[in-house]
Amino acid sequence: MADPERSTDLLWQGESRRGLNLARIVRAAIELADEEGLAAVSMRRVAERLGFTTMALYRHVPGKAELVDLMRDEAMAVQAAAGAGPEAGWRAELEAWARDGLVLYQRHPWLVEAEGLRQVPGPNAVASFERALGAAARSGLPPARVVAVVTLVGGFVESAARQLVEAARLERSSGVGHEEWWAGRTSLFDHLDRYPTLSRLYRDGGFDDPLDPFEFGLRRVLDGIETLVRDEIRDENRCSVCGKVIEPAAKGRPRDYCSRACQQRAYRMRKA
Structure with a gap:
């Protein structure tokens, strides 16, 4: 496991040196992972690729775990780059971000092995997150729902990418x-008559021309978010910080916040 403090220093404060430097090491490691997978990446293999000794690498990177952190962030530059501008609308912006994410995984399949819940983000990862947050925020949703929307779309992209990467790996090995493998499972199909819905859909061609799971799923996810945005516009009696429904006040003007805590949080955000 990577040392999170050391990874933070490397990701955000790494210095370039002449000859062997951090950027060259990271690029070589990414090339190796793209060609042979993450398991093939070691300090020794990267050093050999660069024509240096293994010990020379350790002067720049403490070990493989921190190197993978650097590789991940460098690879994420494609999703950090600005996509569709604000004039395109929040939905088009989020869609472009999601598609760039899929391209990211397709270029670097090893990323599905390098993901985790406790990974120190680098500049590119944060820039990618900022790009998505900006798009979602322009929908007019309250802050907590903006974050939830980005988490939802990002999670969908990662899940879809994992399936594509796994299918490609199995086909190579x-x-x-995929379709040829399932076509050969005739002995399995002989046992499925007891499942009437599955059998009917199979007979009616439901599996003959399957929809692209990423295209279908992304549209449905964005449709759901769009419905949420419309509902928020209709329902003005929600906390502007967390999105919770605010009980109507017995008298006086409508409240903007559901609690004193949210009111204080909004004040701190304005002062920041």
């Missing part, structure tokens, strides 16, 4: 495509 077996030499048999």
